[in-house]
Amino acid sequence: MLSFEEVEHELNIWGWPHDTWDLVVGNTTLAFNPKTLILTWITMLLVILFVVAATRGMDMRRPRGAQNIMEMMWEFIRGLVNDNMNPKIGLALLPIVITYFIFILFANLIGLVPTLSSPTADYNTTFGLALCTFILIYIFGIRYKGLGYFKHYLKPFVFFLPITIIEDLAKPVTLTFRLYGNIYAGEVLIAVLLGMLGGWIHVFGGFIASVVWLAFSIFVGCIQAFIFTMLSIAYVGQAVSDEH
Incomplete structure (x- = not known):
């Protein structure tokens, strides 16, 4: 049985560099994972191609192919937004969260392609998305409530301030590790299955193990994209609601 590191080495047919790309800014050194960066760029390209295919030559009377899928996603996410906030306010948020959903979905599912991995299996990617939320x-809170948005830190009593701050800071942390943990765990499990194959690991670049776990991985990838998007909508909805 092969270890996790040995499986990663055997499947590295693309020659992903093991060292990080370092960027020195003053006295600070920023380290970037080249594999995550490249796969993120590939995911963004796939999202662009999908959206172009869905919107090019649109037919409102007879939607077909990618247009149908795009319209279903749009209507679904719009329903979530309208359920959580005033539709007029949600109109500004809608393009952002639909982009969230499509990007995260593609990023989760690209890891099912043999020899590739999901950008969302890197907590730096999920933290970046959570930070955006x-x-x-x-x-949105300041835009629609002005400085009055910060009154919620003093409710119901001023000594609740530390708890409210911790609650707000916990939001990006939980968003980060919920998405990262589920996607990374799925990739580790596939690597474990490949390790059990031993000498058969090279067969179709790990295709066998990927197919074994394919259905569940697609389900998890879709659910996690939905949960991240839903929570982002809910958090913004709380910020603009009158009861916040």
């Missing part, structure tokens, strides 16, 4: 909460 965290910033959106304050942007």
Whole structure:
């Protein structure tokens, strides 16, 4: 039986570099995972191609192919937004969260392609997405409530302030590790299955183990994209609601 590191080495047919790309800014060194960066770029390209295919030559009377899928996603996410906030306010948020959903879905599922992995299996990617949600909460809260948005830190009593701050800071943390943990765990499980295959690991670049876990991985990938998007909508909805 092969170890997790040995499986990763055997499946590295693309020659992913093991060292990080370092960027020195003043006295700070930023380290980037080249594999995550490249796969993120590939995911963004796939999202662009999908959206172009869905919107090019649109026919409102007879939608077909990718247009049908795009319209179903749009209507589904719009329903979630309208359920959580005023539709007029949600109109500004809708393009952002539909982009969230499509990108995260593609990022989760690209890891099912033999020899590739999901960008969302790297907590740096999920933290970046969660940080965007965290910033959106304050942007929408201040935009529609002004400085009065910060009154919720003093409710119901001023000594609840530390608890409210911790609650707000916990939002990006939980978003980060919920998505990362589920996607990374799925990839580790596939690697374990491959390790049990031993000498058969090279067969179709790990295709056998991927197919064994394929159905459940697709389900998890879709559910996690939905949960991240739903929670982002709910958090922004709380920020703009009158009861917040």
